[in-house]
Amino acid sequence: MLDVTTHRSAAPEILEVAGLSKVYEASNGPVEALRSVDLTVRKGEFICLLGASGCGKSTLLRIIAGFEEATQGEVSVYGCDVKGPGPDRGMVFQDYALFPWLTVRDNIGFGPSHRRVAPSEVAKLTDKFMAMVGLTAFADRYPHQLSGGMKQRVAIARVLANDADILLMDEPFGALDALTRSALQEELIEIWRTTKLTVIFVTHSVEEAVLLADRVVVMSSSPGRIDCQAEIDLPRPRDVASAEFNALRRSITQKLTSHVGGGRPVAATADS
């Protein structure tokens, strides 16, 4: 089940990470956040990056997003080297990163307006994605008037309205309560099925990874590397109580705990 190197899907590979290393120059010396990371992602795949705190998940995601430069190696999307942020990649952060002075409608429409899309088209796109995330009734509210789950729905709709092909999500549900998180996980899968987006989703939670992913990429720390990958071929919607789900959860948890600090417990969780 683990250490899978072949993919069942025949979808084209649209994102390639090759020989990626990242060293941060910190005040107390260099920090090797990533070493020799190789990863290929197919169109429409849902990938979860899973690993203990500090293993470089966010660094890898930020380099893919173009927010951070690699020390060595390359990221390419549709064969073009990533040299900075681009409209083909949209990022959703744990802390939402909405514009507090804009309403729900204007936050979602910000990207297309900025790209000088015609106002009537911006309105159409905004309406479509507000409806997709269930926020039509809240169009004129400001971020401070929304719950955490609603803010994260706005953040997702904002990326969708930008017409990104690749949705990069950095622990997007980490700050939410269990019920809201579960609702948003279901909504995200529905959005992913509808839009056929490619998703790279960072999480600490083995359960969340097995629930969402087509493929779980397990990272190890110090330096951050890809330790192994697991194809998750469970049918959707997935039943977290099923024997198959739990077998996968156990084997991935064992993998996580076996290599970090010689078996010491890690800050990645087997449940959400």
Ligand SMILES: Nc1ncnc2c1ncn2[C@@H]1O[C@H](COP(=O)(O)OP(=O)(O)OP(=O)(O)O)[C@@H](O)[C@H]1O
């Ligand atoms: N700007 C920075 N300067 C120096 N070191 C950094 C910087 N950003 C990250 N690091 C270090 O790089 C390593 C990887 O960090 P990163 O945030 O990518 O890990 P992570 O797996 O996403 O962690 P978490 O799950 O806790 O968010 C850590 O040791 C971290 O302290």
